Amino acid sequence: MRQAKNRIAELEEILREGGVRVTRQRAAILKILAEAEDHPDASELHRRAKEIDATVSLSTVYRTLSALEQQGVVQRHAFENATARFETADAPHHDHLIDIETGAVIEFRSDKIEQLQAEIAAELGYDLVRHRLELYCRKRKD
Amino acid sequence: MRQAKNRIAELEEILREGGVRVTRQRAAILKILAEAEDHPDASELHRRAKEIDATVSLSTVYRTLSALEQQGVVQRHAFENATARFETADAPHHDHLIDIETGAVIEFRSDKIEQLQAEIAAELGYDLVRHRLELYCRKRKD
C-alpha cells in the first residue's frame, strides 16, 4: 500500500512535469493502472475506474491512455484479434506469451532474443527502435 | 513466367481440393498475390486485381483473402498502426523488419530466435502454436 501510493504519486509527478494536468479522472485511471496485475483493455479499465470515480467516460479513458502512452508511462499492446490492452511501463522490458485458449497473458524476457534482434537489424543496416514479440501458445497437455 | 504459371496453377489446385471454387475474381487476386514481391494491403491488391478483372470488388478481395488464409495459401500480417498486409504462404517461415520512416518491409529469418521461442514456451509449460516477431527500425545513418 505504501509502495503503491508512492508509485502513483511518482506517476502523477511525471505527468505534471510533462504539462499534463492530473484530473480526478486521470488520477482514477492511473491508480487502476498502477494496481492492475493483468493487461486490461480500455473498457475493462473503464469498468474499474468507474468504481473510484463514477463520472469517468470511456472517451476519457482512451484519451488518458494516449496521453500516458505519450508520456511513456503506459504501454499499449495490440495482440492478435483483440482490443488494445495496457500496462504501466515501469517494469523492465518484457515480451508476452498469450494462451490462445484462455486469453491469459504471461510475461517473459530473453536477453538472448533481445540481443539477436539488435544484431539482425544491424546486419540489415538498421537501428532497432522497438519490436514486438508475441508467442501464441496452447497449454501443454501430458 | 513459366514458374509463375505453374505456381498459380498449383495454388488453384489447392483451392479446388479444399472445395473452394476458382472464380474469375479469385484467379485474378491469386495471380496478383503470386506475382507480388511486396506485402500489399487489401486496397492495393484491389487496385492491382482490377487491372486483370475490372469487376473485382473490395468485398471480394477481403472474402478471397480470408478464404485463402483459411486454406493456408496466404498469410495475413497486422503490423503496427497499419491496415492488414498479405503475402502468399509458400515461402519458408520468416519474420519482418519494418522501416518506420518509409514503411518498407524486409524479411529475415533467425533459426536461433525460432528455437529460443519454442524453448521459452516449453519452459512456461506451453506448446508454441505460432508467433509474431516484428522489428521496427530506422535506417542506420553514417
Added chain:
DNA sequence: AGCTAGTTGCAAATGGTTCTCATGTGCATT
C-alpha cells in the same frame, strides 16, 4: 478568488473489415 488553457462527457464521426441479400456463375453431372 480569478484567469485561462487544458480537459471532460456526450454524441457523432471514422475507417478498416465483415456481413446481408438479391443476382450471378463454377463445375459435377447428365
Added chain:
DNA sequence: AATGCACATGAGAACCATTTGCAACTAGCT
C-alpha cells in the same frame, strides 16, 4: 453442350474499437 444448385459476387449497410467536435467544466498558476 446444357442443366442444376451450392457457392460466389457486387453494392452497400452494418460493425465496432477508437477518435473527434464542441460546449461546459476545472486544475493549477497568479
